[in-house]
Amino acid sequence: MDVQIVKSPNRQEWHRPSWDEYFLKLAMLTSERATCPRMHCGCVLVRENNILATGYNGSLPGAPHCYDVGCLVVNDHCVRTNHAEINAICQASRHGISLDGATAYVTNMCCTNCAKALVAAGIRRVVVFTNYHDSLAEQFFAEANIVLNRMPMPERIIHYDVGQYTSITPWKDDGCDCNHKEHT
C-alpha cells in the first residue's frame, strides 16, 4: 500500500469561514428566494451549529408574488409577504421544531414585530449585518437579554472552483436533467 501525505498547493488561498460567517452567508443565499422587490431578506435559525429552519420574505403559501402582481402597500410598507423571521418560525412550527435557545442569523436588522416574535419563540442571540430604520428591535432584545451581534457583511461569492479540485470532474453537459420546468 502506498501511503503518503500530499500537501495542498493552495494552502494560502484557503479561507475557512467562521460559523457566524457561514450562517450569515446562508441567510444571504436564502434571501434569493424572496418574492418582494422592496426587500430581500433571509433568516436562518440555528442551535449548536445545526440549522433548524430557514425563511425569506414571501407571500403566503399559494398566494401570488409581489414581483408578479405588485406590492400591497399600506402606510408605505408592503404587507403582502411575511417577513423572513416569521416565515422561518412558521417553518419550524410546521415541522414541530422547538426554537428555544436558538440563534437567528438575519440579513437585515429585524423590524419590531419580527423582533417580538423571535423573543417569544425563545431565540437567545441575533446576528445581523445591516440596520433597519424605524425598529424597536434593539429595545425588545435588550429587555429580553438577547445578545445582538452586528457583523461585517460576508463576501458575496460562493467559492466552488470545480476545476481546482483534483478528485472530481465537472459535468460535461451544461443542461439540467431533473425535468423541472420551473423550480418553484
Ligand SMILES: [Zn+2]
Ligand atoms: Zn411587496
Ligand SMILES: [Zn+2]
Ligand atoms: Zn420583520
